[in-house]
Amino acid sequence: MEKIKVSREIAGRTLTITTGHMARQAHGSVTVQYGGTVVLATAVCAPEAREGLDFMPLTVEYRERTYAAGKIPGGFFKRGGRPGEKEILTARLIDRAIRPQFPKGLRNELQIYALVISSDLENNSDIPGLIGVSAALGLSDIPFANILSAVRIGRVNGQFVVNPTFEQVTRSGLDVVIAGSRDNIVMVEGEAEQAPEEVVLEAFKMGQEYIREIIDMQEELIAKAGKPKRVWNIKEIDAGMEKQIRDIDQEKIAQALRTEEKQARSVALAEAKNTILQKLSAEIGEEAFAVIEADAKKILDKIEVDAVRSDIALKHHRPDGRGIKDVRAIHTEIDVLPRPHGSAIFTRGQTQALVVTTLGTGSDEQLMEQLEREYKKNFMLYYNFPSFSVGEARPVRGPGRREIGHGMLAERALAPLIPDKEKFNYTIQVTSDILESNGSSSMASVCGASLSLMAAGVPISCHVAGIAMGLIKHEDKYTILTDIQGLEDHFGDMDFKIAGTAHGITAIQMDIKITGLSHELMKQALEQAREARMFILEKMNQTISVPNTELSEFAPRIVSINIDPDQIRDIIGPGGKIIKKLTEETGTSIDIEDSGKVSIAARDPKAVEAAIARIKSLAPKVEIGKIYEGEVKKIMDFGAFVEVVPNKDGLVHISQLAEHRVNRVEDVVKEGDRLLVKVIEVDDRGKIRLSHKEAVKEAKEIKA
Secondary structure, three states, X not given: OOOEXXXXXXXXXXXXXXXOOOOOOOOEEEEEEEOOEEEEEEEEEEEEEOOOOOOXXXXXXXXXXXXXXXXXXXXXXXXXXXXXXXXXXXXXXXXXXXXXXXXXXXXXXXXXXXXXXXXXXXXXXXXXXXXXXXXXHHHOOOOOOOOOEEEEEEEEOOEEEEOOOHHHHHOOOEEEEEEEOOOOEEEEEEEEEEEOHHHHHHHHHHHHHHHHHHHHHHHHHHHHHOOOOOOOOOOOOOHHHHHHHHHHHXXXXXXXXXXXXXXXXXXXXXXXXXXXXHHHHHHHOHHHHHHHHHHHHHHHHHHHHHHHHHHHHHHOOOOOOOOOOOOOOEEEEEOOOOOOOEEEEEEEOOEEEEEEEEEEOHHHOEEEEOOOOEEEEOEEEEEEOOHHHHOOOOOOOOOOHHHHHHHHHHHHHHHHHOOOOOOOOOEEEEEEEEEEOOOOHHHHHHHHHHHHHHHHOOOOOOOOEEEEEEEEEEOOEEEEEEOXXXXXXXXXXXXXXXXXXXXXXXXXXXXXXXXXXXXXXXXHHHHHHHHHHHXXXXXXXXXXXXXXXXXXXXXXXEEEEEOOHHHHHHHHOHHHHHHHHHHHHHOOEEEEOOOOEEEEEEOOHHHHHHHHHHHHHHOOOOOOOOEEEEEEEEEEOOEEEEEEEOOEXXXXXXXXXXXXXXXXXXXXXXXXXXXXXEEEEEOOOOOEEXXXXXXXXXXXXXXX
């Protein structure tokens, strides 16, 4: 194959998609370069379907090679290990965008791989990754309904920025990734600093324009190098058998689905299906039934899906009896646990989250090592989904992709409200344990986290609430649902999660199962979500509306003081000997920043006071106007340097040595002398000006 590429200027940088030169044995492969960031994307699909599967076996992997940024991995092992948080979240982002574009019933093993092979440390690789995956699928012989593209939209100083750099994102009040086809949006993920709905909608609209332009590029490349699509033999349900089963008693399934309580509904539905299968077996005989039993069960599942969807679309009747805009019953509690620093339970219908806030010190910050940068994080939100929450018994393992994704969504929702370290010098960890689940547990985590933070005394300005919206498409009719439960999520066409305050949106995530969503439908969903959010916020404010002014008695007390950065070594000591002894003797935790900020933490305020006193004695602060007796360390032509506190010198200019004119510094002092001096200035750089004559004059006045 020859090397074929297309290039276009997108938001001031060149986007280039190339095929035919790398990974040529994959069924589709491209490299996408944006600025100096390059991603290799490949798609491979097995030739035969896997028997016995009732789902599409799609695997999406996104990996970042550290060599892409000229780095060797940190730690003991220098080989890259399990995927990091960003890799998992980006893989989920790509998966959610492309999954609806494959034909239903596809059971061939399908693997997508996006590999970051160069990073300019300015342009995020997730957008080129998604573009590359779409192009690789479009070039391949794998069926793919719509070519997709993606952009990131930021907002700096009130102006939208397309594909902002990492530096621009730090100044942006909006950071949202939009994936779409030529005419519709298929996936959204992002965060905002309480952005109004109209601003978010405008971002979607702008993103769609750039998406079309990048789709044009892909189609140009596919026209030059695309393969003919394979002929796929996807097994269809036998129409005659489906009619026979429906005629037995399909209404029995519809009636079972109208049982409002989840567990009772499951029992009623199982009984209805079993009754129909028994009748079918009696009609056609046991031998014939044994042959078609698996297909018959699939038909019953299809009848179940159709019943739920038609009831909602045609009758506006939801399985639990609510109206399409109704929010389930809400119950909130705080301070439910005696020892944790802040705790809350948020219950919405049959979804319940126990959310706990823990306050720590600077040493508890999480070090984030990413391809582009390393930084410390002082707010983390973790989401756990034990199997008992849905009445199941499964092996207990570490957090999976879903748990990491839900936790990050909830974290993004709360992050804009978390105070900076200057206002609240604590590391904050929030943990959400889902105790019951019937849909929208990530949004329950947002609500519970907000309550828990206020209960812990974290000074957030207002509550954050989250709601999940759904969609049922029936023929040409669309029905948007507020606060979807598990059944509506599973059988519906959309899961649109929106979190925010009374002032605007803080986090957003949308997945759909149909091929796209129009701008008008998104506008309607956002408005319906805003109404629900205001209702939930009112309920939360009835429980607690402002943060507690007192921290838990079990939370550490943190006091910060500032010392001269040059004195840090005096507190730490050789090999950390002094600070280790200090923390052991006072029972405190001490964090020292390079700037000279020292944070002392302990549950006992007296321990904090004792540590501060010791630190001040080890690194005394030079005060303007105070008189010191110090040792002359160095003689210069223009004056003498005097050590006023350990390891801290100041200059006595020759003009400040005596009341009379001094011709030579040595006429007044020599090295090693003890000299009385007064601090007359400490400048912004920490340089100290001293006066001997002022000190002598003041000493005489005091004596007199």
